Amino acid sequence: MSTLLQINASIQGESGQSSQLANRFVAAWRTQHPEGRVVRRDLAADPVPHLTAERFGAFLTAPEQRSDAQHAIANYSDTLIEELRRADVIVLGLPMYNFGIPSQLKAYFDHIARAGHTFRYTAQGPVGLLGGKKVYAFAARGGLYAGAPLDTQTPYVRDFLGFLGIRDVEFVFAEGLAIDAQRRDSALNAARARIDGLLEKRAAA
Numbered sequence: 001m002s003t004l005l006q007i008n009a010s011i012q013g014e015s016g017q018s019s020q021l022a023n024r025f026v027a028a029w030r031t032q033h034p035e036g037r038v039v040r041r042d043l044a045a046d047p048v049p050h051l052t053a054e055r056f057g058a059f060l061t062a063p064e065q066r067s068d069a070q071h072a073i074a075n076y077s078d079t080l081i082e083e084l085r086r087a088d089v090i091v092l093g094l095p096m097y098n099f100g101i102p103s104q105l106k107a108y109f110d111h112i113a114r115a116g117h118t119f120r121y122t123a124q125g126p127v128g129l130l131g132g133k134k135v136y137a138f139a140a141r142g143g144l145y146a147g148a149p150l151d152t153q154t155p156y157v158r159d160f161l162g163f164l165g166i167r168d169v170e171f172v173f174a175e176g177l178a179i180d181a182q183r184r185d186s187a188l189n190a191a192r193a194r195i196d197g198l199l200e201k202r203a204a205a
């Protein structure tokens with residue numbers, strides 16, 4: 001049975017454009033995988049705390065030496081990692097805020113990048129431990145950045161996931177959403193068509 005993990009990061013919740021595109025993909029995925037399991041994580045509704053010295057210290061402390069508070073912190077991170085580890089497909093609702101990813105998503109990333117859990121250091125450098133997954137990222141933006149040097153978000157997300165061993169990452173962009181209504185509608189229609197095409201392509205494969 002295939003498991004899909006949907007991670008939405010829009011501060012607008014379900015009405016966010018990235019959430020709606022991600023939802024469209026997940027609805028279609030469900031029809032193709034009636035036996036599949038969908039797990040949802042809404043980082044705006046259920047925010048991951050920012051990483052602090054206390055929280056990072058809990059990660060670094062050996063399990064048998066952790067205080068109760070440190071156990072709670074490490075267990076929370078372990079739960080996020082286990083959820084990710086169990087997923088075959090990851091769907092990311094990815095808004096651009098102030099040139100980057102939402103801080104809620106960064107806090108989540110800070111809780112899933114754990115040495116010995118999701119990557120490990122070797123003499124040849126770090127090795128990701130979460131290979132074999134497919135990520136679909138639905139990137140909503142007010143302006144136009146894809147393929148331009150100002151788009152530091154896309155390479156950052158690719159690099160971060162690659163560090164964890166997740167290299168199969170497909171981006172669907174909906175850009176220019178703040179330019180004008182016509183631009184917005186055509187960008188959203190193009191993104192929707194792209195999503196429908198992605199699933200048709202997989203069904204035919």
Ligand SMILES: Cc1cc2nc3c(=O)[nH]c(=O)nc-3n(C[C@H](O)[C@H](O)[C@H](O)COP(=O)(O)O)c2cc1C
Nearest residue numbers: 010016017018019095096097098099140141142143
């Ligand atoms: C606080 C904030 C910051 C934003 N910063 C950018 C930006 O740097 N570049 C951009 O193209 N759009 C920016 N936008 C526009 C969003 O990318 C756009 O509204 C997009 O739809 C956000 O995704 P969402 O609808 O899923 O939340 C920003 C929007 C907000 C609310």
